[in-house]
Amino acid sequence: MHPSIRDKVVIITGGGRGLGRAMALGLVKEGAKVAITASREGAELAQTAEDCRRIGGPDCVLTVQADVGKDADCERVMTETHRKFGHIHVLVNNAGRGMSYVHNDFTKARPHFWDIPSDTWRMMMDTNITGIFLMTKAAVPYLLKEGWGRVVNVSTSLITMQRKGYLPYGASKWACEGQTVIMAQDLEGTGVTVNALLPGGATNTKMIPGDLNDKTRTGADGNLFEPEIMVPPIQYLVSDLSNGKAGDRYVAKLWDSKLPPEEAAAKSRFPCKRSRTY
Numbered sequence: 304m305h306p307s308i309r310d311k312v313v314i315i316t317g318g319g320r321g322l323g324r325a326m327a328l329g330l331v332k333e334g335a336k337v338a339i340t341a342s343r344e345g346a347e348l349a350q351t352a353e354d355c356r357r358i359g360g361p362d363c364v365l366t367v368q369a370d371v372g373k374d375a376d377c378e379r380v381m382t383e384t385h386r387k388f389g390h391i392h393v394l395v396n397n398a399g400r401g402m403s404y405v406h407n408d409f410t411k412a413r414p415h416f417w418d419i420p421s422d423t424w425r426m427m428m429d430t431n432i433t434g435i436f437l438m439t440k441a442a443v444p445y446l447l448k449e450g451w452g453r454v455v456n457v458s459t460s461l462i463t464m465q466r467k468g469y470l471p472y473g474a475s476k477w478a479c480e481g482q483t484v485i486m487a488q489d490l491e492g493t494g495v496t497v498n499a500l501l502p503g504g505a506t507n508t509k510m511i512p513g514d515l516n517d518k519t520r521t522g523a524d525g526n527l528f529e530p531e532i533m534v535p536p537i538q539y540l541v542s543d544l545s546n547g548k549a550g551d552r553y554v555a556k557l558w559d560s561k562l563p564p565e566e567a568a569a570k571s572r573f574p575c576k577r578s579r580t581y
């Protein structure tokens with residue numbers, strides 16, 4: 304994609320599987336160093352780290368078991384990453400908890416919000432919203448010190464944010480994009496940009512009900528993309544090609560790899576900000 308990706312230090316939350324794993328492998332392939340996190344699945348982190356090393360050599364990856372909903376864990380991700388690599392350039396807030404925590408067949412069941420246990424609501428919001436805040440708050444001092452930085456918040460399609468039966472997930476992704484707009488403005492002029500990135504449809508990960516190897520299954524929107532769809536836009540966002548671009552949402556399925564990256568980015572980019580004032 305671009306030589307400026309080489310040696311960038313990128314933290315990817317939820318990097319052990321799914322979209323996070325695909326982005327980690329895609330960045331290591333371009334010479335980046337990655338710190339991947341997960342709150343529970345140490346074996347998935349270890350497997351992804353081994354696969355990263357096969358591509359990028361013995362020193363390209365760090366794993367940290369840490370919950371994005373806990374202040375101390377977020378601070379620890381920063382100190383351990385900085386200790387290993389000496390820099391932090393990019394934070395990808397990818398960790399997320401999906402609707403399967405509400406109902407294991409949520410695409411068909413469409414659960415009512417009044418049946419959601421309050422603890423389930425809080426647990427999902429702790430990861431999907433508070434996690435972005437805590438991780439970004441912990442990362443910003445390191446990014447400001449570099450005078451160059453990126454925060455990328457993994458969002459979802461507008462149709463999913465508004466779908467019947469999709470609380471609290473849908474609301475958490477509205478908030479993800481609200482945070483993106485405000486954080487981007489707060490960081491204006493610092494060299495650190497904030498954007499959102501989404502696949503543009505259901506993607507083949509453990510977030511979607513059913514077996515990962517069953518290619519006939521689809522999400523509620525009828526799609527099933529592969530996680531690698533995220534790789535070209537995340538490579539662009541980590542590179543210097545995206546300098547100065549902030550407050551936007553990039554839709555991975557609209558990325559046309561046959562085009563030069565700046566043209567492909569322009570076609571997949573939309574403002575997060577709504578232009579009306581009320």
Ligand SMILES: NC(=O)c1ccc[n+]([C@@H]2O[C@H](COP(=O)([O-])OP(=O)(O)OC[C@H]3O[C@@H](n4cnc5c(N)ncnc54)[C@H](OP(=O)(O)O)[C@@H]3O)[C@@H](O)[C@H]2O)c1
Binds near residue numbers: 369370429457
């Ligand atoms: N798959 C889709 O169709 C789709 C579509 C649009 C957007 N997205 C978004 O893409 C992102 C990645 O999802 P995915 O589809 O790849 O799902 P996934 O396969 O379930 O992966 C989620 C990752 O997040 C980690 N995680 C969850 N809670 C965490 C916490 N509190 N602290 C740290 N890590 C945590 C998980 O590890 P542990 O379980 O070990 O914590 C796992 O590594 C999410 O933000 C999701 O909302 C997905």
